[in-house]
Amino acid sequence: MGYTIKQIANALGADVLGNADLVVEGVSEPADASREHLAMAMKPKFAEDLPKGAARAAFLWDGADWQGMGLEAAIVAHRPRYLMSGLTAFLDPGQGWDEGIHSTAVIHDTAQLGEGVTVGPLAVIGAGAVVGAHSVIGPQSYVGTEATLGEDCFLREGVKIGSRCVIGNRFIAQPGVAVGGDGFSYVTPEKSAVEQVRKTLGDRGEAAAQSWTRIHSLGAVEIGDDVEMGANSTVDKGTIRNTRIGSGTKIDNLVMIGHNVEVGTDCLFCSMVGISGSTKIGKNVVLAGQTGVNDNIFIGDNVVTGGATKVFSNIPAGRVMLGHPAMKMETTMEVFKGLRRLKRLYDDVAELKKTVLNQKQSD
């Protein structure tokens, strides 16, 4: 590897200051940088560490005093965080997999692979499956019967796509992703305690103990374009129709999306988010890590939740939520403050009661 500062800046559409012909071999955080590294110092806080390393060039914000930092060259941008996308794409060495169909892959006679598809060692592609052009099916991954993957998809190792799932272009799945497991849907011969509690909010009544009979999932999973899923995340099939995930939605590790859920476009679900069955999520919704969402509710467009928010009921569009239970973030911030002083509040009230009682008696 080895690029001139100019090559990198051109690839990003960014400006160069200083010696544009300086060659770097990679990027690093400022403190770790050798003389052959481009230091990533996209904000003043990061730039403070430049003297701990030996970088001669850095990636900086617009207007940074690169010369005052003792650098020989700088790449500058108005919103450097955004350009990190292009920069890291440019430098990404990828997974280092050989192209083409590996001899140990098991591909059904009736599967259709587009032009330039790569299938890694010990991958399985089922009957009637369709894989779009230039997609990569990683080692030990599985594409089920009659599943469809679009073009330029990239499945890492051990990814599982269930039968009849339909996935768009440029889908990226990290290791261990499981799309298309059966939905978690059971029924009892007579009304169950769960159905009872949902109505009474607390009283399980006389519901007898019963066994659970499974409702099969006849639907599949439908995923739009440019969706990504993190390691070991799961999306279940729908019962009658497909579970749906809109284009541009990004999903982190260990996320669970239940059967019949509909997720809009351009959502961001952080790690360990759980969305229960039949819930609808709007567009551009951001759910922070460990957010839990009840079944059969909706979350409007542009909603944002903070970490570990527990959503029990509908959220109108545009709200910013936090807490257990989910409330407006401002309300929960007040609640968090209130909880820290709760003991004092009890003490105050006890004191007040005593005072008022004394006054009463002395009246």
Place this chain on the structure above:
Amino acid sequence: MGYTIKQIANALGADVLGNADLVVEGVSEPADASREHLAMAMKPKFAEDLPKGAARAAFLWDGADWQGMGLEAAIVAHRPRYLMSGLTAFLDPGQGWDEGIHSTAVIHDTAQLGEGVTVGPLAVIGAGAVVGAHSVIGPQSYVGTEATLGEDCFLREGVKIGSRCVIGNRFIAQPGVAVGGDGFSYVTPEKSAVEQVRKTLGDRGEAAAQSWTRIHSLGAVEIGDDVEMGANSTVDKGTIRNTRIGSGTKIDNLVMIGHNVEVGTDCLFCSMVGISGSTKIGKNVVLAGQTGVNDNIFIGDNVVTGGATKVFSNIPAGRVMLGHPAMKMETTMEVFKGLRRLKRLYDDVAELKKTVLNQKQSD
């Protein structure tokens, strides 16, 4: 595909109204239904969408005015939700896998496969493992050394069953399930901070920082009949004896069941439930999504928890619980209400203090 309404109704033991010879090709939600679909409209709310679709036949509740809905035929049932079980089973096309032992499966010489067993491509069956008649071991799945699976089990792709685990009949495991990892059990040479905190509930004392030495898991996992596990869920081995899951228990995706845990029959654990080591769960217990259960406690029969309930101590049989910490659902509903008004409570108390102080001074 293509069934007469009569064929479907007969398979379910349900009644037909209208044209029993009408042929449908599948089922769909009312709004999505074409003329060749049986619309699933098991309650009035669903039936409202019938005009949005083109269904000529629907699956309805007993007493529904099918003719008023403009239908040519209807299947009706007293508890249609329950019959959905039979209906979806009847229509489930399955995974579309070839029967028999795939040539790329790696099966140890000493493994015993019952009659009619299917082993998918690139599956591994270890030494001394036993697989009961008519069970299906999915592609890339693993059955460990001396593990035992009953009859009519169905493992989807990439399922892992550890050594010496004993599993009953009709077990269903979704993609990526991991049964029989080692328990998470470590010990320090001297008392650790954790042991200290458990006693003092807050004070870690002078416990020195120490390294953790593993306690090996000599037990395995024992699973009854008719158990199901969701995608990427895990159950760990026991330390001395087996971790146990009772017959009829259903487990959703990304659930964790710790070492030595004993789960009764007919439980329902929704997604992301975590049960810590050595805890005992009774029969017919329903734990909603993201419920967490402490180690070394018990939960009685028929307990139900709401979403994200955090259980720190024993729960007697029959309780309905909610919240963090888990309390009776009614109590937590009051707490949730109280939290929303907490700022106002603080304001009220501040106001009261002022008033009372003034009265005191004016006395």
Place this chain on the structure above:
Amino acid sequence: MGYTIKQIANALGADVLGNADLVVEGVSEPADASREHLAMAMKPKFAEDLPKGAARAAFLWDGADWQGMGLEAAIVAHRPRYLMSGLTAFLDPGQGWDEGIHSTAVIHDTAQLGEGVTVGPLAVIGAGAVVGAHSVIGPQSYVGTEATLGEDCFLREGVKIGSRCVIGNRFIAQPGVAVGGDGFSYVTPEKSAVEQVRKTLGDRGEAAAQSWTRIHSLGAVEIGDDVEMGANSTVDKGTIRNTRIGSGTKIDNLVMIGHNVEVGTDCLFCSMVGISGSTKIGKNVVLAGQTGVNDNIFIGDNVVTGGATKVFSNIPAGRVMLGHPAMKMETTMEVFKGLRRLKRLYDDVAELKKTVLNQKQSD
């Protein structure tokens, strides 16, 4: 199998009382013990169950009245829990896998395997990967391009190690572990609602809905010696530098460690712990099950959290934390108590208001 009591005690460095030549075939819990079992009765509570079983020998605490329990022999130790480590290691039958390189494993020509390495059936080892001496790569596991594993590592079935990850000696990975997925890092062309909310703590402002562009992960994952990871747990790659996990740290099932996170030595993370990107965790930190940790914060050495603690901000060294939000354990214990009585507090305040108002009016 079959050991004399003396053989076992010698292996552990423990003392024998009674008939040292008594032969046992295994261990069991006291109530389950046959005459051929060594009963594990490391504390008085466990010993109470001895009469329910038939054990003639038991593993007991120092000073236990073994003869009064009717035993023929006993192994005793000052801290028997600690010796369980050696005892279970001594008796662990392991996974029962054949040694050596299985003929169906796919090993790249340029991979380097140390002396005595075992590679299970259908495992994949990528280009330039290095596996240290005596390590075991389980069935269907994957070691990526240029990844490095130390000596005496043990990967169970279906483990995935991503490209360029660097792992120390004696690493143990349970089934389905995924090390080295890409970090969850995206950026929008202009400031996003998330960036806005982080500043305003509640107001998403006028941030327009935008699509997310991925930031690639150029770093990998770096893991020290003696680290263990539980089933289906995940650690993501770093953006510019490596995500790091210190030596001696033990990680349970379904744990998520985000990109750029740095974890110190000898930590213990229980099941379903989630640590968001770029957070730093000190040494000897114990996080109980379902603990969630915000991104870009730090947790000091020796911190302990209780179950389901939600950490939104930095925690100084040595603190014991609990609750949502995380507070000192004592404070949260008070909060939990307060919540249970919250309705009464509201009633008290309402009553006080009435009384004080009456007094005011009667003044």
